[in-house]
Amino acid sequence: MEKEIALKELESTRWINLSQQNYINQVSIDCVIFGYQDRQLKVLIPKLSYKGDFWVLPSGFVLQDEDIDQAAERILRERTNIKGIYLEQFQVFGKANRNSKEFMNRLKDLNLEYLKTTDINLEDQPDYNWFTKRFISIGYYALVDINKVVPHKSIVDESIEWYNIHEIPPMVMDHNEILEKALKALRNDIDEKLNVFNLLPEKFTIAQVQEIYETIFERTYVRTNFQKKILEFNVLERLEKKFTGAANKAPYLYRFKDKISL
């Protein structure tokens, strides 16, 4: 029974029966989910339910009949229960020495007692070899409003938490480096993809936009310069102020001129 549960767990982590799934070999997807809330930028990171504090990015593999964008969405859903958000492909990680052997060995060493009680020998599992091969990983990121998503841990995880960008735990393999590259891509993409605007309500002030930029870029902007920069994108419509009789010092509200598909 113990063994059965352990096998089920191993299976759910996809360390066995992987080749029976119709996955593409040696290709994986890693998701970096940035969350914004109250002037803070955070990252969603699950922790595996094994001894040894194994933090990992939400990751998985690509089915043969699945576009890679669909695979990224499915993987995010399976690992975090987050659905329907747009994921941006940003970089491929393809060093020849990129594999999970070290991670798997650490995991095995730390959980040896537990594995012994189950008669499971990790190396004997048919897919141990599959999983420890070199993997080329496609990185995806998203930027979401923390108030609008409710992540749930998957069966393989002990926890799933939002970590402040300055308090990221050490993750397995090159996942910390992948996160760094995702942050760089987010900053590079921000003006072109306008992906901060899905963090805003329908009507918003320029100051609200500035707050988000300042959080993501970790710098301040001069208010007038920032306003000029944002208005030059030429996607915002300024709404008329409602005259209330009182001194009308409220800032202008803006909204998008057209629906922008993000």
Next chain:
Amino acid sequence: MEKEIALKELESTRWINLSQQNYINQVSIDCVIFGYQDRQLKVLIPKLSYKGDFWVLPSGFVLQDEDIDQAAERILRERTNIKGIYLEQFQVFGKANRNSKEFMNRLKDLNLEYLKTTDINLEDQPDYNWFTKRFISIGYYALVDINKVVPHKSIVDESIEWYNIHEIPPMVMDHNEILEKALKALRNDIDEKLNVFNLLPEKFTIAQVQEIYETIFERTYVRTNFQKKILEFNVLERLEKKFTGAANKAPYLYRFKDKISL
């Protein structure tokens, strides 16, 4: 003998013996090489030496012990003889229906007579299945000075030519779409990666930089605005003019402050 030559050709195109090479399955690399010369942007495109006008991007596969960046360099060298240029990874093409079946069938139909004389049945070749599987392709691009590189066609090609960006021939599979995305990436990256500067001599005028920008973006810039934009990158050093005694109307020359690794 005829058969031997044909087999050798097939082999050189890597349609056979592929699985004997130690390649990663279902992953490929496509290279888009932009060339600049005399205010024109061009793309380097080989044409396969088979009936039917098969233009293809320089493409290939990733060896197990090879970083993907190294693979891109090797593939470019093998297909074009171009060495030592920096290739920028820009996007992964991973639709589930992305395969070369249609291309292979067209090629077979058009070259059937020729193949018949050789007793080769394409479908019987051990790697026909390997090659016609779904492939996830990693796109790389580079921007080079056409005067500084001398491409050579490989054994599988009838020709290799620079095509003006407005006169690109129809290529196989999604290679035209890959080129479009590479052009978009080149334009997006240009200010950040400063990759136009490897097209310039050691000392150059701002007008020379402007010419390249205008060619790549297909627009004109106001001279003073452009100068301001470029100088704001803060990477250029203005050189003193040499006073020749004549009216000194020559524009200022600039060079890089420091070596920039591109």
